[in-house]
Amino acid sequence: MEAKKNPKKDLNKSSGVFFAAGMVMVLALTYVALEWKTFYGKEYDVSENIILELVEEVPIIRLEPPPPPPPPPVAPKEIKVVEDDDPIIESFIDLPEPNQATEVAILEDLDFQIVPEEVDVPFILVEDAPVFPGCENASNKRACFNTKMLRHIKKTFRYPEIAQEMGIQGKVHMHFIIQKDGNIGNVQIVRSPDKNLGAEATRIINKLPKMIPGKQRGNAVRVPFSIPITFELQ
Structure with missing residues (x-):
């Protein structure tokens, strides 16, 4: 039997289009079926979707009243007097009785010397501040003292080589006393970041000249x- 199909018609030409359209329709029907909702005469309450969560339960603090103070001690009804039979021991100081033959020492005849107490007066409180050499004729001797002190430090300053190699730097706080004769004494290191820097600062202070005392x-x-x-370090 001979085939009756028209050889000019290609039936597979649009098969891909029809297949894609069919898939889209099937997916659409599936989505509608899944999303379809039916209500049975009861209104839907949106508030049912809200989930209340407590992040942290806050404890309830109750303030208890303070306990009442204890009652005062009850005084005894009877007071008993206890007799003390122990004898009282008294001590007497035996002093010689003065008479006309007793010699009385006169204060002027005693050999004594009054030594004044050493009192340190801070630089900012002393009436006449110590005078740095070269500041004798300055109108403000305190300001001249500070200026000369800084010049002395810059002139005698030497940075320790070992401290330079180790990269050590900082402030060394020094304390000293200008004595009554104008010399420098009691040189002390109050605080220093390194012993080599402290030794250099001590050397600088010991190089200070003799001053006019305060x-x-x-x-x-x-x-x-x-x-x-x-x-x-620079």
Whole structure:
């Protein structure tokens, strides 16, 4: 039997289009079926979707009243007097009785010497501040003292080589006393970041020249002085 199909018609030409259209329809029907919702005469409450969660339960604190104070002690009804039969021991100091033959020492005949108490007067409180050499004729001797002190530090300053190699720097706080004779004494390191920097700062202070001592009420006094020396690498 001969085939009756028209050889000019290609039936597979649009098969891909029809297949894609069929798949889209099947997916659409499936989506509608899954999303279809039916209500049975009861209104839907949106608030049912809200889930209440407590992040942290807050404890309830109850303030208890303070306990009442204890009652005062009850005084005894009867007071008993206890007799003390122990004898009282008294001590007497046996002093010689003065008479006309007793010699009385006269204060003027005693050999004694009044030694004034050493009092340190701070630099900012002393009446006449110590005078740095070269500041004798300055109108403000305290300001001249500070200027000369800084010049002395810059002139005698040497950065320790070992501290430079190790990159050590910082401030060394020094304390010393200008004595009654104008010399520098009691040189102390208050605080230092390194022992080599402290040794150099001590050397600088010991190089200070002799000064005119400070005076309080016309008398020479010891005047303590503190100064920081900064070591900074360039």
